[in-house]
Amino acid sequence: MSDLAANPALERRASGRGLLIAGAALVAVAGALVPFWTTGAPFLLMLASQAVIAAILALSLDLLTGNTGLLSFGHAAWFGFGAYVAGLLAKLVTPEMLIVVPTTVIAACLVAAVTGAVLVRQIGKTFAILTLALSQIMFALVFVASDITGGEDGLQGVPVMTVLGQPVVQAQTWYWLLYGVLLAALAASLHIRRSPLGRAWLSIRENAERARFIGIDVNGLKLLAFVMSAGLGALAGALLALFNGAASPDLLSWFESGKILMFVVLGGVGTLVGPVLGGIVFTFAEHYVSSLTSAWLIYFGGLFILIVIVAPGGIFGVLGHAWRRMQGQGR
Amino acid sequence: MTGAITFENLHAFYGQSEILHGVNMQVEAGSVACLLGLNGMGKTTTLRAAMGLVDRTEGRILLDGKELGGPTFRRSQMGITLVPEDRKVFANLSVRENLEVARAMAPRDAAFDIAAAVEIFPRLGERMEQKAGTLSGGEQQMLVVARAMLVNPRYMMLDEPTEGLAPTYVEAIRQSIEVARGRGIGIILVEQSLPLALAVGDHFHIMENGQIVRSFTRAEALAEPAAIERLLTVS
The missing domain is CATH 1.10.287 (Helix Hairpins)
Known part of the structure; x- marks a missing residue:
């Protein structure tokens, strides 16, 4: 002191x-406190819940891209995988969250471990293209197995989720549950960032060869990031399917993958908190702007280009800059 | 603990072309071996071959009696590390983070810690929270040497660590080599500056066309530095 x-x-x-x-x-x-502010506006609370899921999803991609520098063009694969596996489990086995969600996450991690063992040996563009291919394969699988997945109509009739046997029907309860998962995932991610594992990941992002020189198992740690990222992405998907009571093939599309990447870039790649903000801001903006104009994608595309050029650090970068300026003036 | 790294008839290839034609060299723990020679004679390739960074090798390298092999990170974990010429720091991490990530790779009870690194390079202590990419060239070189030492390797290879550095930084690098040797680390130093090599070296090996053609002990080198200088001059 x-x-x-x-x-x-x-x-x-x-x-x-x-x-x-x-x-x-x-x-x-x-x-x-959002549920208290939105009493009498159930739609707004639903949108907020969707935004929280988007935030978890964005965080899951940042675990991979922000930590190790591996760029995925197919992250929706895990989101959709989680949604379909959880939806099917709830329909066919049990709607109990404490069984459905862990099982889904473990399944995603296993699939990611097997595919990732091949993928993480690739770098840069090759890795990005292969992730896109993987997501397209999963997308196609939905149609191949359309008698169980519902094909183009999506997976319908997912029963109401239960927690310890109690059905979760209240919109507020749902929101708090999702919000709790987000906070826990963010806290864990920030904690890992400060741990030796987090530092080792960042050193890989900075320079994989030098990381090897100091004894870091680059491919092993990339695979770990890939698996954790897939697991959290599938968790977001599982929650979405249970929340909506349905899953659609759109969740696996390359467009969805692009959106997740935009959450992360909008928020600030590698900052963990930024992508969470990015997912939330994007979800609300998408809803309101798309209700004003059908050409909303054009505006979002323009915004994306603007961010990459003017504020490559995203929302988090801009906030951080403002914060440092305020501190500077406070001297 | 004593030991040595031994290169036994090491051949190295990039694609079809053979760069090393049978390198034989032994470097004891706690000694400094200087690898000297004109450009393109295979000095850097020798270091890269030890880290598993060439396409193919024949012959073998023994590290304290155990054959060195496997992927690069595994070799580093076996106790050897390389500080390449291009002095790349983890640019977006702070100086402290650069040091911590290396220290985390060493055994928990390893003797050389961040405080010891700062003792050798006080300048790094003043820059702890600064992003490593914003350091000057000399400071970055100190950082990469400190980072390598923090892994607590048994053997450390330095590729032209003082090239283009101001005299104060050269002196800091020289001191760090002395400290590393004092801690029992075996060092292979590739160096263009003969004065520095003569200041720290215990053994001197002259490379020509992928082989070691002459070796000198410290006493021999100090007795007739002109002989070494002649071997390093383009005829």
């Missing part, structure tokens, strides 16, 4: 850090 008092720069940083934590806690609490 005496060190802190003696060093004004450290003191300022420590107080800035305290402020940041307080601010983050405030935002987290505000997020938890």
Whole structure:
């Protein structure tokens, strides 16, 4: 403590850090209060729930792309995989969340471990194209097995989810459940970021060869990131299918993969918190802008280009910049 | 613990072309071997072959009696690391993170820690929270040497670590080599600067066309540095 008092720069940083934590806690609490703000507006609460799922999904891609630099053009594969597996499990076996969701996540991790063992040996464009191919295969599988997946009509009639036997029907309960999963996933991701594993991932992103020189098993850790990313993506998909009571083949499309990538870029690649914001902002913006104009994709495309050129750090980068400026002025 | 890294009749290939034609060399733990020679004679290839970065090798390399092999990261875990010429730091990580990621790869009770690294390179201590990519060239070179030492390797290979550095940084690198040797690390140093090599080297090996053609002990090298200099001059 005496060190802190003696060093004004450290003191300022420590107080800035305290402020940041307080601010983050405030935002987290505000997020938890959304159901109270949206009483009488059930649609808004539903949209907020969708946004939370999008945030989990965005976070799952950032676990891969942000941590290791591997760019996936087919992340929707895991989102759709999770939705269909969970939907089918709920329909055919049990709607109990504590069985359906873990089983789905484990299944996704297993498939990711097998496919990833081949994929993560590739770098750059090759990896990106192969992920796209993988998602297209999964997309095609929905139509091949249309008698169980429902084909083009999607998987319908997923029963109401239960938790410990209690059906979850209240929109508020659903929201809090999803929000809890998001906070837990984000906290875990941030914790890993600061751990030796997180540091090792970042060193791979920075320079895989140098990472090998200091003894890091680059392919092994890339595979771990790929599997964890797929598992969390499938978790988001499972929650979506149970929340909507349905799954559609669109969830596996290359368009969906592009959207997830936009969440991440919009929020700020590699920042974990940024993609969460990106997923939320995008979901609301998509809804409101698309209700104003059918040409909304054109605007979003333009916005995407603008972000990449003007603010490559995304929302998180812009906020961080503003924060540092404020701190600078406070001296 | 004593030991040595031994290159036994090492041949190395890039595609069809043979770059090393049977390199034989032994470097004891706690000693500095300088690999000298004109450009293109196979010095860097020798180091890269040890890390498993050439297409194919024949012959073998023994590390404390065990044959060195497998993928690059496994070789590093066996106790050998390379600081290449291009001094690439993890640019978007802070200096501290660069050091921590390397320290995490060493055994928990390994003697050389971040405090020890900062003792050798005080400048890094002043730059701890700075992004490594914003350091000067000399500071980045200190960082990559510190990063390599933090893995607590048994053997460390340095490829022209002082090229283009200001004299103060050259001195810092020289000190770090002395410290590493003092800690029992065996060092292979590829160096263009003969004065630095003569200042730290215990053994000197001259490479020509993918082979070691002459070797000198420290006493021999100090007795007639002109002989080495002649071998390093284009005739």
